[in-house]
Amino acid sequence: MRHAPPAILAHNVTVAFGGKPVVTGVSASFLDCAVNAIVGPSGCGKSSFLSALNCLNESLPGCEVGGTVELFGARLDRFAPSREELRRSVAMIFQRPAPFPLSIRRNMEIPLTEHFGRNRREIADRSEAALKSVGLWAEVENRLDLPATQLSGGQQQRLCLARALALEPRILLLDEPTSALDPMAAGLIEELLGELKSQMSLVLVTHNLAQARRLADTVTFFWMKDGHGYVAESGPAETIFNTPREEVSRAYFAGHIG
């Protein structure tokens, strides 16, 4: 029997800025319908690597990405016909919620109209469904025309999630999505991620090991050597947390280093 390809297969990925490598030789496999956590100390290149998965860093001055990435068995360049399509299908959520400085309604309408056309009824229905899916509809249905920036941080982050989910991504990249939120708001996002994994592949960069323990199905552990990051160990979450193979992983997960 042929196994389905992983959602993401990275082979020997390197990211450098101005000729200086910040991560080298990253080979990793991220499963579909799973939470794939990336953990490791600050500065070891987690965000740089994550951004390479939907080519978000290619326009940064001096940034070079090497190696290969396959998405569902297709080379990154062939996976989507354009960068817009790639980033719709492989969506990114950042640490600081980044809604457009427009109304809640426009935050949803702009990407939906771009993708699905101008049928107002359809756009309104899709917008409502996405806002419901992140538990935000009841909180905003009576103030859709207020600026999104007036929402709380947690609500803004759920709006950003709704905006991404409305476009039906296959992969969701999340770069410390709860670290700027209070525990209650973070808990809501965690709950959502637990639900979303039945529909897509999630790649979650987190500093919060307790969060990784709660959510992760697989763990990829980045560490630093000679000034750049690399993957020290990866595998099923249970193995990595309970019986890591490498000395450095044991020390990190026991809280002795990093």
Ligand SMILES: Nc1ncnc2c1ncn2[C@@H]1O[C@H](COP(=O)(O)OP(=O)(O)OP(=O)(O)O)[C@@H](O)[C@H]1O
């Ligand atoms: N646009 C950039 N230009 C130059 N150097 C950069 C750029 N972005 C990141 N770097 C460098 O790349 C290295 C890795 O940074 P990155 O943000 O990927 O690490 P990280 O593991 O995500 O850290 P943190 O956990 O603090 O978010 C750092 O030394 C950083 O200074």
Ligand SMILES: [Mg+2]
């Ligand atoms: Mg980072």
